[in-house]
Amino acid sequence: AQTVTQSQPEMSVQEAETVTLSCTYDTSESDYYLFWYKQPPSRQMILVIRQEAYKQQNATENRFSVNFQKAAKSFSLKISDSQLGDAAMYFCAYRLRGGADGLTFGKGTHLIIQP
């Protein structure tokens, strides 16, 4: 079974600075997706960024980028120029390509933005 581990229950960063959230996963498969989801307080879970395992290039979405290390099974999220609206729970997730059984999630990292 696949597992996803987020080792940082909580992180804090000053506004405008850069923060990196860590995620490792365990799988014997070679073709899969990795995701970072954001869940603001009392609000809907939304997708931040997606990485396809067969793509070597790291995904980027504006201020959000990932460092995908397939051999090390590591998938960290970097948030540049942190903003107050980035405060949320962040979940790392794995999904086998073609799999019908949804995402496997880590336990989440609570990100605090200090003004």
Next chain:
Amino acid sequence: DVKVTQSSRYLVKRTGEKVFLECVQDMDHENMFWYRQDPGLGLRLIYFSYDVKMKEKGDIPEGYSVSREKKERFSLILESASTNQTSMYLCASSYRDLGGELFFGEGSRLTVL
């Protein structure tokens, strides 16, 4: 935009009551999911469905059942609610295999007294 709608944001029920949580999606997604979210435990999959009338157990199906009579609707049923089922319940949907992304509803916070 994809919309996943959960029927109730907040519910309070008593032990032993039957509870229905409804979820509707408007994007013709094949797959639908129910997750439970608890602090420190992340999201855990209860049940999922890849087609109408089809259902599969997830990681924590005990105490729950589901129904999918129409493609757009996926219901979670607690036959006899217990206090340890007090939690946030998240519904999600996705295409069978188009990018893998799940789209989530806003969640239903259930309190069982």
